[in-house]
Amino acid sequence: MPYLQVNGAKIYYEVSGSGPAVVFTHGHSMNHKQWHPQIEALAENYQTITWDVRGHGHSTLPPGEVNPRDFSKDLNALLNHLQIRNAVLCGLSMGGHISIQTAAYYPEKVKGLILIGTPFTNRFNWFEKYGAPFSKLSLRILPYSWTKELTASILSKFNPSNKSYVRESFSQINKADFLRHWSGNLKMESTHLLDHITCPTLILHGDQDKMVARQQSLLKSAIKGSEFKTISNADHLTNLDNPTEVTEVIHSFLISHHSSD
Template sequence: MPILNTNGIMIHYEVKGEGKPIVFTHGASWDSSQWREQVAALENEFTTIVWDVRGHGHSSLSADKFDSEDFVKDLISLLDHLQIKQASLCGLSMGGHISLQTAIRHPHRVSSLVLIGTPFTNQFNWYEKIAVPINRWTNRIMPISWLAKLQAIVLSKYNPANRVYIEEAVRSLSHSDWNRLWDVISRMESKEDLEQVHCPTLILYGEHDSLIKRQQVYMHERIKDSILFPIRHAHHATNMDNPQEVNERIRTFLRAESKRAPIHLGGSSL
C-alpha cells in the first residue's frame, strides 16, 4: 500500500495501468475504493491513480487546523511525488470540487476535468443557505453508525450493491474526524471562479441526483470548454450506480482530449 508523507499527514494512493494519467478523487466520507469499476475499465489504456483524501480511508488527519486549500495542496503533492507534470482530474461530489479547485489554482497541472455530481458551492440558493447549516448541526449529534446506514439506504436505490460499501466506508470514520472534515467540505466555495477554468471539462450528473442537479447547468454555462451529460438510472453515487455509462463517457472524452479532437458526446442540458 503506497503511502506519501506530505503536508504533515500520510496519503494512501494506488497507481495502475499505463498511458495518459487520470487522477480519481472520491466523495466525502467514502474512499478510493469507490473507483474500482473505473480503474478496471480504464487501466488498459490510461494510468489510473486513486487516493484517499486526508481523513478518509487509509490517509491520516492531523490535529492541526486545515481548510479546503489543503486538499488541493495534497493533490498537487501527489502529482509531484509521482513526477506527473499534468494530468486529467476526475472526481465525484467533494472529489469533483477538489479537482475543480485544483484546476483553478494550478491550471498548468490539469489537462482536463471530469466532474461527476459536483457542487461548486453550498450556498447556491435559499434552500442550500438554510439546509447546509442545519445539516452541519445534525451531523454533530448524529452517531456515525446512523449516518452510515442512512447514506447506504438512500444511495443504493439504483444499485443495491452500493449499500455494503457505503456503510463500511462511512463507519470507518470517527465521529470527531467526520465533523472536522464536513465543516471544511461544506464551506468549499468556487462559484465566482468557474470562468477561470479553461481546460476541457466533462460534467456528468445522475439524472435522479437531487443533491446537486440544480447546480449543473449554471456550472456548464460558465466553464467555457465544457459539455454536460446526464447519466441514466443514477443518483449521487453516480459512478457506482451506472458504471458502464460513466466509464464510456470518460473513455470517449479522454480519447478525444488526447487527440486534441473535438468532443462529440451528444451532451445535453437539464
C-alpha cells in the same frame, strides 16, 4: 501500502496501468475504492491514480480545523510526487469540487476535467445557506451509526451493492473526524474560480441526483466550452449506480481530448 507525507497528513494512493495520467477523487465519506469499475476498465490504456482524501480511507487527518484549501494542495503534491507533468482529473461530488480547485490553482497540471455530480459552492441559494448549518447540527446530534445506515440506504437505490461499500467507507472514519472534515468541506467555495477553468471539461449528472441538480446548469455555463451529459438510472453515487455508462462516457472523452501526452 504507498503513502505521501504532505501538509501534516499521510495520503494513501494507488497507481495502475500506464499511459496518459487520469486521477480519480472520491466523494465525501467515500474512499479510493469508489472508482474500482472505472480503474478496471481504463488501466489497460491509461495510468490511473486513485487516492484517499485526507481523513478518508487510509489517509490521516491532522488535529485542528480542516482547511479545504489543503485538499487541492494534497492533490498537487501527489502529482509532483508521482512526477506527473499533467493529468486529467475526474472527481465525484467533493472530489469534483477538489478537481475544480486544483484546475484553478494549478492550471499547468490539469489538461482536462471530468466532474460528476459536482457542487461548486455550499451557498448557492437559501437551501444551501440554511441547510449546511442544519446538517452540521443534525450530524453532531445523531448517532454516527444512524448517519452511516441512512447514507448507505440513500446511495444504494439503483445499485444495492453500494450499501456494503458505503458502510465500509464510513467505518474508516470516526465521528469526530467526520464532523471536522464535513465542516471543512462545507467551506469550499469556487464560484469565483469557474471562469478560470480553461481546460476541456466534461460534466456528468445522474438523472435522479437531486442533491446537486440546481447547480449544474450554472456550472456548465460558467466553464466555457464544457460538455454536459446526463447519466441514466443514477443518483448521487453516479459512477457506481451506472458504472457501464459512466465508464463509456469517460473513455470517449479521454479518447477525444487526451489520447496522448
